[in-house]
Amino acid sequence: MITASQKPINEIIELVEPYKKLLILGCGTCVKTCFAGGEDEVAVLASVLRLSFKKMARPIEIEELTIERQCENEFIQEASPGIARNDAILSLACGAGVQAMAKRFAKEVVLPGLNTTFIGIQESHGVFTEECSGCGDCSLATFGGICPVTRCAKKLLNGPCGGSQKGFCEIDPDTQCAWHLIIERLTTLKQQDNLKTYIPPKNWNTSLSGGPRKLIREDHII
Amino acid sequence: MKTYSRLHEKLTKGKFVVTGECGPPRGANKDVIDKKIRLLRGFVDAVNVTDNQTAIVRMSSIAASAHLVAAGLEPVMQMVVRDRNRIAIQSDIMGAYSLGIKNILCLSGDHQKFGSQPDAMNVFDIDSVNLIRTVKDMRDSGKDMSGFDLDVAPKMFIGAAANPFADPFEYRVIRLAKKIDAGADFIQTQCIYNMDRFKEWIRRANNEGLTDKVYILGGITPLKSAGMARYMNNKVAGMDVPESIIKRMDGVDKKSRADEGIKICLETIEELKETNGVHGVHIMAIEWEEVVGQIVEQAGLK
Numbered sequence: 001m002i003t004a005s006q007k008p009i010n011e012i013i014e015l016v017e018p019y020k021k022l023l024i025l026g027c028g029t030c031v032k033t034c035f036a037g038g039e040d041e042v043a044v045l046a047s048v049l050r051l052s053f054k055k056m057a058r059p060i061e062i063e064e065l066t067i068e069r070q071c072e073n074e075f076i077q078e079a080s081p082g083i084a085r086n087d088a089i090l091s092l093a094c095g096a097g098v099q100a101m102a103k104r105f106a107k108e109v110v111l112p113g114l115n116t117t118f119i120g121i122q123e124s125h126g127v128f129t130e131e132c133s134g135c136g137d138c139s140l141a142t143f144g145g146i147c148p149v150t151r152c153a154k155k156l157l158n159g160p161c162g163g164s165q166k167g168f169c170e171i172d173p174d175t176q177c178a179w180h181l182i183i184e185r186l187t188t189l190k191q192q193d194n195l196k197t198y199i200p201p202k203n204w205n206t207s208l209s210g211g212p213r214k215l216i217r218e219d220h221i222i
Numbered sequence: 223m224k225t226y227s228r229l230h231e232k233l234t235k236g237k238f239v240v241t242g243e244c245g246p247p248r249g250a251n252k253d254v255i256d257k258k259i260r261l262l263r264g265f266v267d268a269v270n271v272t273d274n275q276t277a278i279v280r281m282s283s284i285a286a287s288a289h290l291v292a293a294g295l296e297p298v299m300q301m302v303v304r305d306r307n308r309i310a311i312q313s314d315i316m317g318a319y320s321l322g323i324k325n326i327l328c329l330s331g332d333h334q335k336f337g338s339q340p341d342a343m344n345v346f347d348i349d350s351v352n353l354i355r356t357v358k359d360m361r362d363s364g365k366d367m368s369g370f371d372l373d374v375a376p377k378m379f380i381g382a383a384a385n386p387f388a389d390p391f392e393y394r395v396i397r398l399a400k401k402i403d404a405g406a407d408f409i410q411t412q413c414i415y416n417m418d419r420f421k422e423w424i425r426r427a428n429n430e431g432l433t434d435k436v437y438i439l440g441g442i443t444p445l446k447s448a449g450m451a452r453y454m455n456n457k458v459a460g461m462d463v464p465e466s467i468i469k470r471m472d473g474v475d476k477k478s479r480a481d482e483g484i485k486i487c488l489e490t491i492e493e494l495k496e497t498n499g500v501h502g503v504h505i506m507a508i509e510w511e512e513v514v515g516q517i518v519e520q521a522g523l524k
Contacts (some may be wrong), residue, residue, distance in 0.1 A: 153333050153335075154303075154304070154330050154331075154333065154344070154346050154349070155346040155349070156330065156346075156349045156350075157349050157351075157352070158349050158350075158351035158352070158397075158400055158404075159351070159393060159396070159397045159400060160388065160389075160390075160393065160397070161330045161350075161388075161460075162383065162384075162385030162387075162388045162412060162459070162460035163332075163333075163388065163459035163460045164388050164389050164390070164460075165388065165389055165459065165460065166389055167389065167390075170333065170459030170460065171333045171335045171336075177389075179393075180389065180390055183390055183392075183393055195393065195396055196396055196399065196400065198351065198355070198400060198403060198404060199351075199352075200352065200355075201308060201347070201348040201352045201356075201367070202347075202348075204347065
């Protein structure tokens, strides 16, 4: 999933301050799962903002709505009436959702309420970890299903650096060394030969380095 | 046999070599380099010039290395893959060679999180093993990474780092083998304080025949104080200073601790001289270059 976390409340207040009628728009898929932008978070944020504006003696009308996904036109449509009634939209979606809204409602102000963080998983309840950088050329098969491009702080492809200590990364004692995990996993899988194989420089052309990417599925174009 | 540098030549002749280290200044002051040159001249076979070590912005390793060349000292230019993509790396290697720099040490580089500018974006386009291969390919095939024929190929003596004290230990010899296969001619190790672990690592490297394929220089850093020993053990990534060394530094009175640190160094060098597969020492006297001459003389390496 795409993970995100809510922006600090002061930053949100600054963003929405110029507007009198605000639609807080939640997104019911990824960011709901990571407790950043589902109905619950929309409701809590709306209450906090109402209270904050009341304290500042500033009138503001806040409407709440959560749609299934802000990144798909099919669902965005549902938000149309609410958008028409308000001056601005505070989107609690990932960056793709915010931009999809801005694209669809070209004349409306769409503000980001979240900081989009990464493609990851919920490792344990409330703990999310980054697993994939979307580099466009997956080599997880070589590394026993653990991605060094994403999970090694130095993107090393040919083994751990000198800072791997007791299974943890030098940059943070709470971060596991991806290479330690790769070595353990390849040992379990009896694929230790992969450890000895020289991995040539990565072709980053398929990643964001090659410029913004587009996925075209000719067979689905109508 | 063709040799790429004076350091290379000395190693081929079987000399137990000594390399020193020169950390460039945090500024454009060449005098700092000149002072370190004065302290190291005549005592070492080559001088490593660090590349924004610990991710703190300093004078470039290429420029500082060029100052050494001009002064008649042989630099080992360190190059990290943290700050440059492959385009800049190849360009800098060619530039460095054109300035008379004949040795390179290929490194990943400390993460910028530890440095003076943690907000920086890192690069890591290629890794340190890829860098070794890149320098070797440029040298041996005369082509850049795109396969383009270079009119003059940079022909450098290629070094790499090894840390026998990092985990997982079993992998450390595999990684050494990988670096040798990629093209490393010499290895400089992390500072040795845990001699037992170092000896186990070199024993395994000997068994694999790796020490016949590469020159290994053991890393030495004189301790100034017990505090420094503790700090290095606890705070510096990949360092292993055993409790016995810390206690030994603690056990002498404050005034004699620096002497004790030098004594530990000399004992380590003695052991390394007797260790099969070790071809020299790399003395990293961090901002304490004035003791290098003393260590080299007392160790009988001059």
